[in-house]
Amino acid sequence: xxxxxxxxxxxxxxxxxxxxxxxxxxxxxxxxxxxxxxxxxxxxxxxxxxxxxxxxxxxxxxxxxxxxxxxxxxxxxxxxxxxxxxxxxxxxxxxxxxxxxxxxxxxxxxxxxxxxxxxxxxxxxxxxxxxxxxxxxxxxxxxxxxxxxxxxxxxxxxxxxxxxxxxxxxxxxxxxxxxxxxxxxxxxxxxxxxxxxxxxxxxxxxxxxxxxxxxxxxxxxxxxxxxxxxxxxxxxxxxxxxxxxxxxxxxxxxxxxxxxxxxxxxxxxxxxxxxx
Numbered sequence: 001x002x003x004x005x006x007x008x009x010x011x012x013x014x015x016x017x018x019x020x021x022x023x024x025x026x027x028x029x030x031x032x033x034x035x036x037x038x039x040x041x042x043x044x045x046x047x048x049x050x051x052x053x054x055x056x057x058x059x060x061x062x063x064x065x066x067x068x069x070x071x072x073x074x075x076x077x078x079x080x081x082x083x084x085x086x087x088x089x090x091x092x093x094x095x096x097x098x099x100x101x102x103x104x105x106x107x108x109x110x111x112x113x114x115x116x117x118x119x120x121x122x123x124x125x126x127x128x129x130x131x132x133x134x135x136x137x138x139x140x141x142x143x144x145x146x147x148x149x150x151x152x153x154x155x156x157x158x159x160x161x162x163x164x165x166x167x168x169x170x171x172x173x174x175x176x177x178x179x180x181x182x183x184x185x186x187x188x189x190x191x192x193x194x195x196x197x198x199x200x201x202x203x204x205x206x207x208x209x210x211x212x213x214x215x216x217x218x219x220x221x222x223x224x225x226x227x228x229x230x231x232x233x234x235x236x237x238x239x240x241x242x243x244x245x246x247x248x249x250x251x252x253x254x255x256x257x258x259x260x261x262x263x264x265x266x267x268x269x270x271x272x273x274x275x276x
Contacts, residue, residue, distance in 0.1 A: 062122025066092030136205035152181035
C-alpha cells in the first residue's frame with residue numbers, strides 16, 4: 001500500500017517533470033513569447049508595489065522574458081527573476097533584469113529575503129503548495145505574495161465559430177486547447193483560480209488572500225492572434241501537421257469574421273500578506 005506522503009511526493013515529481021517539458025517548449029518560442037504576450041495594466045503593477053516602490057526587493061518567479069519584471073524595475077523596485085528556461089532568461093537579462101536559472105522549488109535563496117514574491121501567468125506550472133510555502137519563507141514580515149493572471153475571451157459569436165473549428169480539426173481525446181487567453185468563453189474569464197487560492201489558504205504564514213480585477217481590451221488582427229497562439233506551450237506541443245490544419249481553419253474563420261476582433265480581458269492581482 002502507498003501511503004499519503006508517497007502519493008504527494010509522486011504528484012510533486014510529475015508536476016516538476018511537466019513544468020520542465022513545458023519550459024523547453026516555451027524556450028523554443030522565447031522571441032515570439034516576448035513579442036506577442038500581452039502586457040499587464042499599469043494599475044496592477046502599481047497596486048502590487050504600493051505607494052513607495054523604490055528600493056523594494058522583489059523576487060519574480062517564472063519571470064520568463066521579464067514582461068512583468070520590467071515595469072516593476074522601471075518604477076524603482078530591485079527585481080530578481082527566477083526562470084527555468086535559459087533563452088527566456090537571456091531575453092529578460094537583455095532588458096536589464098537579473099535572472100537566476102532554476103526551478104523555484106529547488107532555488108537557493110542564499111539567505112536573501114524579499115518584500116514581494118511575484119509571479120505572472122506562471123504559478124500554476126509549479127508545485128503550488130510547496131512553492132507557496134517557500135514564498136512565505138522568503139518574505140520579510142508584512143511582505144506579500146503577489147500573483148498575476150490575465151484571462152480573455154473572444155466575442156461569443158466568434159467563440160461559437162471557433163468551437164466548431166476545434167471540434168472538427170482536433171482529434172477527440174486531445175488535451176482541450178484554450179481558444180482564448182486562458183478562457184474559451186466570456187463566462188470563463190475568471191475561472192480556474194481555485195487551486196491557487198487553496199494553496200495560499202493552506203499555508204498558515206499567510207493572511208487571507210485578496211483579489212483586485214482590472215478589465216481592459218485589445219484588438220487583434222488575424223496574424224497577430226496566430227502568433228500569440230504559437231507562444232502557448234500547448235500549441236507548440238501539437239504535431240506540426242495538426243497545427244497547420246488547425247491554424248489554417250482558424251485563419252479562415254477570423255477572415256470570415258472580418259479579419260480582426262476585440263478581446264475582452266480581465267487581469268487579477270491576488271495578494272496574500274505574510275503574517276508576523
